[in-house]
Amino acid sequence: MSSQFKVELRTVRMPLAGEFRTSRGRESVREMLLVRWVTDHAEGWAECAADADPVYFPERLESARRLIAEVLLPLVAKNPEVDAAGAHGAMKAVPGNPLAKAALESAILDSELRAHDMSMKSYLGGSRDKISVGVSVGIAESLAALIREVEVYVTEGYPRVKLKIAPGWDVDPVRAVRKEFGDDLLLQVDANQAYTTADMNTLRRLDAYDLLLLEQPLTAEDLSGHARLARNLRTPICLDESITSCASAATAIQMGAAQIINIKPARVGGYLEARAIHDLCLAQGIPVWCGGVLETAIGRAANLQLASLPGFTLPSDISATKRYYVKDIGQEFDIELGTINVPEGPGTGAVLDLDYLESVTVDQEWVL
Structure with missing residues (x-):
């Protein structure tokens, strides 16, 4: 491997500000893999979205770690002057594993841009300095608890609220929130693949509440089912888990399965692929927004840079730090x-708190 760079793989474990519940499980502690790419000119950081167990994504934290160290790094290191675009192309030789690829590519990109004193916003072609954002609200223990939580976020100034829904927790919470906060609140729902086309009547009842969108109601593979829903619901269908690449986005659009797309950089393999999906959607007139996966300051900073592109016309899931962490590893x-x-600043603009980072680190290794 080239001596012109070295790589640190670091696992951190961070408590969340509160338990986060979706149709796929609960989470109160976030364990994640960080990738640090160091050259003679700069260093870059990225985080891997893989969880310790394959609950939401198929990749696991430990398998992503090993893949980066044993497969992806030797592959990209064949070019001693590797850059993010070169790494993106080289890693196509390995099927799947977008989370691991995204983490490595993003660390390289951050380092590369910092070495050139260029922001990711400028590199990607963004222009906004301020990003309209929303907040994601998990499944609550009761309607009263849900109303109290949403009230906190509305008071804090979030213009858009996303409610997690699941069979048995859908129409009633949406009705309650709409009644309590009125029609001016931008409201959308996210099912995380919890329904089937047999639930058409239930999902159609959501049309009465003037939602921005219904996100990923069916399984990721069921594009024809999503297209059928899109033909039968007034509420726009947004795809998330179904969108794993620019090619999958193009297929979904062509089939009429997606009227809106949530771009998650980790899921699609990194910010270069995310930009390609954005460009495709912009050309096709499909609105996009940036999704989140409980990022630290590292991923939050990068997502803000991405969301500055012109096609991100809907509020993105890039909430304030305190929504997820009492204390973060960066600003x-x-x-x-x-x-x-x-x-502001070069690269992602993330500024790390190295002392706190050390305190939440549970494992690290240098891969030279």
Whole structure:
């Protein structure tokens, strides 16, 4: 492997500000893999979205770690002057594993841009300095608890609220929130693949509540089912888990399965593929927004850079730091008038708190 760079793989474990519940499980502690790419000119950081167990994504944290160290790094290191675009192309030789690929590519990109004193926003072609954001609200223990939680976020200034839904927790919570907060609140729902086409009547009842979108109601593979829903519901269908690449986005659009797309950089293999999906959707007139996976300051900063592109016309899931972490490993991001500022500076703009990072590190290794 080239001596011009070295790579650190670090596992951190961070408590969340509160338990987060979706149709696929509960989470109160976030364990994640960080990738640090160090050259003679700069260093870059990225985080891998893989969980310790394959609950939401098929990749596991430990398998992603080993794949980066034993397969992806030797592959990209064949070019001693490797850059993010070169790594993106080289890693296509390995099937699947977008989370591991995204983490390595993003660390390389951050380092590369910092070496050139260029922001990711400029590199990707973004222009906004402030990003309109929303907040994602998990499945609550009761309707009263849900109303109390949403009230906190509305008071904090979030212009858009996303409710997690599942069979048995769908129409009633949507009705309750709409009644309590009125028609001015931008409201959308996310099913995380919890329904089937047999639930058409239930999902159609959501049309009465003027939702921005219904996100991923069916399984990721069921594009024909999503197309059928799109023909039978007034609420726009947004795809998330179904979108794993620019090719999958093109197929979904062609089939009429997606009227809106949630771009998750980790799921699609990194920010270069995310930009390609954005460009495709912009050309096709499909609105996009940036999804989140409980990112630390590292991923939050990068997602803000991505969301500055012109096609991101809907509020993105890039909430303020305190929504998920009491303390983060980098700078805090605050919401102001419904927006969060894109961080300034080169690369992603993330500024790490190295002392706190050390305190939440549970494992690390240098791969030279």
